[in-house]
Amino acid sequence: MRRRSLLIAVPAGLVTIAGCGDDKKDSSKASDSASPSPSASATSAAPPPKIVDGPVPAITAGTKFDEKPTVAKGSGDPSKNLAVKTVIAGSGRAVAEGDYIQANYLGQIWSTAKVFDNSYDRNAPLVLQLAQGSIIDGWRYGLAGRKVGSRVEMAIPPTWGYGTQGNAQAGIKGTDTLVFVIDIQDAFNAKSSAKGKTVAQDDADLPKVGTNTDGKAPSIEVPKADAPTKLVSNYVLEGDGAPVKADQTVLVQFKGVVWDSGKEFESTYTRKQLSSFSLTQMQQLVKGLAEGLEGKKVGSRVLLVMPPKLGYGDNPPTGGAIKKDSTLVFSVDILAAM
Structure with missing residues (x-):
């Protein structure tokens, strides 16, 4: 079975046409696999964070876009706000909340540098919607406004990550600040078309x-x-x-x-x-x-x-x-x- 990302907040909504009657009716939904649901705080309406530009740990290797990065351990105490830094600025369109993005990413714990998930080794970029309940809030707030082709590094406190319950499956405690490096490969919305x-x-x-x-x-x-x-x-x-x-x-x-x-x-x-x-x-x-x-x-x-x-x-x-x-x-x- 294809392994699902550990950072998804809840099982991704699967829109099917199995129950369609006409255009005015919503499609039925079902989950496509048993993804971890970390905590209530990951899907509840946490207050919007203050976004600051640091601190974030140094990327010591794999510094090119879409190359698997190596990230240093966090130094000192992390910010209590959402720290977001554009490491490589892309030239594509800006991502908006509600868009779907396609991205490679690596996630690790600030205090230990322990990597808990990455898509580079799977050679399988993640495709997800930047929407409440589809992804942890740190991604939802931190990636909005960033451009396709960008590498973004974030340090996410528990409030906008997995909350006080953490994520036992990933080895994340409720006090852990998470560090992500994210390469935004593409973005899609209701105005997207195939380009073949x-x-x-x-x-x-x-x-x-x-x-x-x-x-x-x-x-x-x-x-x-x-x-x-x-x-x-x-x-x-x-x-x-x-x-x-x-x-x-x-x-x-x-x-x-x-x-x-x-x-x-x-x-x-x-x-x-x-x-x-x-x-x-x-x-x-x-x-x-x-x-x-x-x-x-x-x-x-x-x-x-x-x-x-x-x-x-x-x-x-x-x-x-x-x-x-x-x-x-x-x-x-x-x-x-x-």
Whole structure:
């Protein structure tokens, strides 16, 4: 099983389409794995911290962006405020609270320099939302306003970390100040789009998907033809990222319509909220999504056409556009995978 980060405050919210009826209804949510939930203080509304620029320990090796750092032990007493220092200034867009970020990071304890977690060794950057309940508050407050391409170092007191309960699984006591070095690789929000290379859509019997990359919903033109009886999974825009693996969670923009009517039944563009889901869980919910996205490259827009047996079959969500034995059509932008 893919190892989850220890710094996540609660199990990450998994937005699925399993219970969708129409655009006005919220998607059902489930957790994608048993992540540690450190303490009530990590998810409660702690007062916003005062942000200061130090002290933070020296980075003694691995000083380049996206290189695993070595960080010295903290010297003296740490600040009781949230200490945040931009070590390398990036030139990308500024991150805002509510955005998703993709980042490599290393976390250690101020007083001992003991490393309790890092993504560099796993070769698996973390993708998470800077939102209350999704990540410890030190990250949520400390990374807001920092730019993509930046390396940020933080010293986080317990109030904005794991609280007085600490995190026993990670060996963190309730009195420990935490030190993080974070390399912000990318950021995503409701206006994000795939940016891949346009791929020809020459099959007149398949839907044609718009290729706009302005963050707006692409058009989906369904032909007046019989729906395919097998799963279709074709690039519309082909990205240059790694292929999605069966055990990963993906962050996506998507739009879904019904083949027969062309009616939209759900869309992240309409909700103005990105979705993330585990391909493993999606196998049990909407199998065509899992099968159609596996192997596709991150950064791509994918056309999916799924016959009823790979969608909802004879058991569709109630009250929406999807009827019994509906063939479904999706445009899916794969923004990130973890």
